[in-house]
Amino acid sequence: MNTWSTWRDATHRALYGAGGFYLRPEGPAGHFRTSVHASPLFAGALAKLAREAGLDTVVDVGAGRGELLVALLRIDPALRLHGVDVAARPEALPPSIGWTASVPSGVSALLVANEWLDNVPVDVAEVDADGVARIIEVESGSGRERLGPAASGADAAWLERWWPLRGAVPGTRAEIGAPRDAAWATAVGALAHGLAVAIDYGHERASRPPYGTLTGYRQGRAVPPVPDGTCDVTSHVAVDAIAAAGEAAGVGTVVHLTQREALHALGVRATRPRYDLARTDPRGYLAALRDTGEAGELTARGGLGDFRWVVQGVRTRLPDLLALAAPGDAGAP
Numbered sequence: 001m002n003t004w005s006t007w008r009d010a011t012h013r014a015l016y017g018a019g020g021f022y023l024r025p026e027g028p029a030g031h032f033r034t035s036v037h038a039s040p041l042f043a044g045a046l047a048k049l050a051r052e053a054g055l056d057t058v059v060d061v062g063a064g065r066g067e068l069l070v071a072l073l074r075i076d077p078a079l080r081l082h083g084v085d086v087a088a089r090p091e092a093l094p095p096s097i098g099w100t101a102s103v104p105s106g107v108s109a110l111l112v113a114n115e116w117l118d119n120v121p122v123d124v125a126e127v128d129a130d131g132v133a134r135i136i137e138v139e140s141g142s143g144r145e146r147l148g149p150a151a152s153g154a155d156a157a158w159l160e161r162w163w164p165l166r167g168a169v170p171g172t173r174a175e176i177g178a179p180r181d182a183a184w185a186t187a188v189g190a191l192a193h194g195l196a197v198a199i200d201y202g203h204e205r206a207s208r209p210p211y212g213t214l215t216g217y218r219q220g221r222a223v224p225p226v227p228d229g230t231c232d233v234t235s236h237v238a239v240d241a242i243a244a245a246g247e248a249a250g251v252g253t254v255v256h257l258t259q260r261e262a263l264h265a266l267g268v269r270a271t272r273p274r275y276d277l278a279r280t281d282p283r284g285y286l287a288a289l290r291d292t293g294e295a296g297e298l299t300a301r302g303g304l305g306d307f308r309w310v311v312q313g314v315r316t317r318l319p320d321l322l323a324l325a326a327p328g329d330a331g332a333p
Contacts, residue, residue: 002139002140002141002142003139003140004137004138004139004140004146005137005138005140006123006135006136006137006138006148007121007122007123007124007136007137007138007214007227008121008122008123008179009121010138010140010227011121011122011227011233012121013140013227013229014140014227014228014229014233015119015121015229015232015233016086017229019229020229021229021230021231021232021233022086022087022119023086023087033220034114034115035114035199035259035298035304035307036067036068036071036114037067038294038297038298038304039294039295039297039298040071040074040075041263041268041294041295041298042068042071042263042268042298043068043071043072043074043075044075044268045262045263045266045267045268046058046068046072046110046112046197047072047075047076047079048266048267049110049195049197049266049319049322050076050079050109050110050195051076052319052321053110053194053195053316053318053319054316055108055109055110055194055195055316056078056079056080057079057080057081057082057107057108057109057110057194058072058079058080058081058082058109058110058111058112059082059083059084059103059104059107059109059110059111059112060081060082060083060084060112060114061084061085061103061111061112061113061116061187062084062085062113062114062115062116062119063083063084063085063099064085064087065087065090066083066090066093066097066099068112068114069081069082069083069093069097070093070094070097073094073096073097080098081096081097081098082097082098082099082100082104082107082109083097083098083099083100084099084100084101084102084103085099085101086101102190103186103187103190103191104190105190106190106192107190107191107192107194108191108192108193108194109191109194110194110195110197111187111188111191111194111195111196111197112197112199113184113187113196113197113198113199113200114199114200115199115200116198116200117180117183117184117198117200117237117242118200118201118234118235118236118237119232119233119234120179120180120183121179121233122175122176122177122178122179122180122235123135123136123155123175123176124136124173124174124175124176124212124214124235125151125155125159125165125173125174125176126147126171126172126173127165127168127169127170127171127172127173128147128170129170131166131167131168131170132150133150133151133156133159133165133174134147134148134149134150134151135147135148135149135150135151135155136148136173138227140227140228141226141228142226143224143225143226143227143228151176154178155176155178158176158177158178158181158241159174159176161241162177162205162238162240162241163175163176163177163205163208163238168210171211172210172211173210173211173212173214174208174212175212175213175214175235175236175238177237177238177241177242180237180238180241180242181241181242181244181245182245184196184198184242184245184246185245185246185248185249186249188246188249188250188251188312188314189249189250191314192314192315193314193315193316194313194314194316195311195312195313195314195316195318196246196251196311196312196314197309197310197311197312198237198239198242198308198309198310199259199307199308199309200236200237200239200307200308201213201236201237201306201307201308202236202237202238202239202307202308202310203236203237203238203239204238204239204240205238205240208238209236212235213235213236214233214234214235215233215234215235216231216232216233216234217231217232217234218230218231218232237308239256239308239310240256242310243256243310243312246310246312247312250314251312251313251314252312252313252314252315252316253312253313253317253318253323254310254311254312254313255309255310255311255318255322255323255325256308256309256310256311257308257309257311257322257325258305258306258307258308258309259298259299259304259305259306259307259308259309260299260300260301260305260306261309261325262309262311262322262325263295263298263299263305264299264325265321265322265324265325266321266322268295268298268299269295269299270292270293270295270296270299271292271295272292
């Protein structure tokens with residue numbers, strides 16, 4: 001039966017309720033390709049980051065079917081690994097990898113949230129003909145929308161601080177990221193010390209998209225965001241807001257990077273191997289060519305390279321290779 005509710009409630013049911021999209025047998029990998037699926041170089045970079053920070057534990061929040069954790073185990077078997085997800089522990093997951101529904105408290109670790117926060121459900125507001133920001137309601141089975149009550153209380157306060165709609169033209173929209181801020185603050189607040197890394201498509205206050213970013217994905221293609229459980233429902237993350245939430249939760253240092261900048265700093269670059277290697281070590285040359293192609297995909301402008309990394313230190317100094325990473329290395333390969 002079709003029901004009307006806010007986007008936050010409808011998305012939560014569609015993604016995480018009984019039979020929800022993220023609880024389906026095929027998992028997220030059956031519908032879209034993330035950096036984890038693109039190349040083991042991504043896991044290798046995160047393993048390097050953990051070691052550079054003096055950490056021997058990695059916690060993967062929004063672990064899906066454990067793909068990142070399995071890749072990390074292959075790359076660095078000495079790492080202690082733990083997955084966090086609302087989905088049940090994957091049956092094939094190696095027994096050495098831990099699994100819980102929430103971040104374990106008091107752990108010292110590199111905490112990674114790769115494409116997690118974009119799937120924390122949020123409400124959507126739209127400016128009406130009178131200039132009032134109103135909460136949008138959606139019909140679950142069709143995706144049809146209607147304007148609901150005016151944004152008020154904490155929603156209005158979040159919009160005023162992070163995505164102002166005052167004076168905007170009718171039809172202007174915003175996604176109210178307060179639930180993501182709270183989820184990130186809870187996750188980083190569980191760390192005794194370590195690094196917390198949020199990786200997602202994102203934007204900042206100076207460049208918010210005027211009509212929002214709400215969309216759906218099914219089998220690798222963008223589709224209308226219908227909250228019926230058959231597709232992913234997602235929107236980009238207000239990365240400045242989650243960084244501030246982490247700082248309010250006690251995080252000290254913070255650095256903002258694109259994935260291109262972060263992976264370059266961690267040694268992942270699309271650099272072609274020397275041609276003479278093809279004569280002296282043909283297999284090595286082919287492997288190097290493969291890595292070049294995969295590094296290119298991970299760092300490509302207009303693709304995965306545009307992901308935003310928010311890296312926050314929890315009673316831990318950021319490794320120099322990230323703290324000193326210069327934004328905008330446009331000439332690098």
